[in-house]
Amino acid sequence: MRAKKRIRPLADLWEWQTEAACRGLDGAVFYSPAGERGSERIRREDRARSVCQACTVREKCALFALALGEPYGVWGGLTEAERRHIARQAQAGQTAGRGR
Ligand code: SF4
Numbered sequence: 001m002r003a004k005k006r007i008r009p010l011a012d013l014w015e016w017q018t019e020a021a022c023r024g025l026d027g028a029v030f031y032s033p034a035g036e037r038g039s040e041r042i043r044r045e046d047r048a049r050s051v052c053q054a055c056t057v058r059e060k061c062a063l064f065a066l067a068l069g070e071p072y073g074v075w076g077g078l079t080e081a082e083r084r085h086i087a088r089q090a091q092a093g094q095t096a097g098r099g100r
Pocket of ligand 1: 021052057062074076
């Protein structure tokens with residue numbers, strides 16, 4: 001017998017965002033404008049991270065972005081590059097585990 005799939009209201013997936021410290025802030029702090037590079041990008045990401053640092057839903061936010069493979073912006077205090085790195089590490093770990 002197949003297990004019944006539990007249906008969750010979609011709002012549950014997003015509810016944590018009502019407590020987000022970035023709510024109402026300028027999105028330009030979290031998302032890079034076209035052509036942004038080097039120290040400019042680092043400064044903006046540091047500003048975003050400082051907001052995330054004080055956010056009560058930081059872990060949920062980071063896990064959400066990692067689970068969705070969110071390619072853009074700072075989420076949960078993690079930059080795009082940091083999330084890509086974590087995803088690569090996780091994938092490498094899964095690949096290594098299949099060797100047996
Ligand atoms: S962790 Fe950062 S990006 Fe995520 S909700 Fe909080 S302030 Fe916003």
